[in-house]
Amino acid sequence: MDCTLFLVTKLDQETLKRTIFNIVSEAVEDKITDYEDFSRLSCKYFTLDIETEDIISLDFLREEYRMEINAEIGIQLFGKSFDKGLEVLFNIFGNMLMAFNPDMVFVENGTDQLFRKENGTVIINTKLDQYQQKYLSNKIINLLRFPHIYQELL
Numbered sequence: 001m002d003c004t005l006f007l008v009t010k011l012d013q014e015t016l017k018r019t020i021f022n023i024v025s026e027a028v029e030d031k032i033t034d035y036e037d038f039s040r041l042s043c044k045y046f047t048l049d050i051e052t053e054d055i056i057s058l059d060f061l062r063e064e065y066r067m068e069i070n071a072e073i074g075i076q077l078f079g080k081s082f083d084k085g086l087e088v089l090f091n092i093f094g095n096m097l098m099a100f101n102p103d104m105v106f107v108e109n110g111t112d113q114l115f116r117k118e119n120g121t122v123i124i125n126t127k128l129d130q131y132q133q134k135y136l137s138n139k140i141i142n143l144l145r146f147p148h149i150y151q152e153l154l
Contacts, residue, residue, distance in 0.1 A: 001076075001108065002074075002075070002077075002109075003075045003077070003108045003109075003114075004072060004107050005072075005104055005105070005107075006065065006067070006069045006071070006072055006105045006106075006107070007069065007103070007104050008068050008102055009070060009071055009100060010100075011100055013052040014037075016052065016071060017037065017052075019099060020038070020041070020050060020073070020096070023092055023095045024041055024048065024092055027091050027095060028045065028088060030043055031043065038050065039051070044081060045077065045078060045081050045084060045085030045089070046077045046085050046089060047076045048073050048074070048075055049074040049075075050071065050072075051071070051073075051074070052070065052071045052072075055070075055071075055072045065113075065116070067103055067105065067116075067118065069105075075089065086135055086140060087140065090140045090141070090143040090144060093143070094144045094145040094146065097146050098145065102117075103116075103117055103118045103119075104116065104117045105117075108132065112125075112128075112132070113125050113154075115141075115144075115148075115153075117144075117146065121146075121147055121148065121149060122146045123148070123149055123151050124148055125150075125151070125153040126151060126153075127152045
């Protein structure tokens with residue numbers, strides 16, 4: 001599964017990358033490999049590509065999601081460990097929310113919003129396909145450890 005997490009954060013580029021590396025290292029029970037000064041993190045469940053400078057179509061993204069996005073994390077979840085990887089990933093998202101409380105939008109297939117966090121609340125999209133509904137279970141959502149509501153996201 002290929003997906004993206006867009007962030008609105010006050011952390012500078014290096015602090016953001018180091019913080020995400022530390023959060024991922026705590027959540028993953030195995031080796032984390034980092035490349036290019038923490039711009040790419042890889043483990044047995046997924047690869048994360050962190051971009052803060054050259055975000056493609058940034059003006060469009062800001063208008064589309066009505067957020068001042070300033071960081072993008074491209075995520076590739078590996079199929080053979082998808083379920084466990086998704087669980088670890090949402091645990092990481094929850095740890096990010098606890099550590100530096102960014103607003104965020106999590107999308108699949110380039111545009112399908114699965115959830116977003118803004119103004120202190122996580123909004124879970126109610127307009128999901130059958131596969132998204134299956135893997136976006138209450139167990140996974142609760143790993144965010146943040147108040148949430150259900151609402152259709154366009």
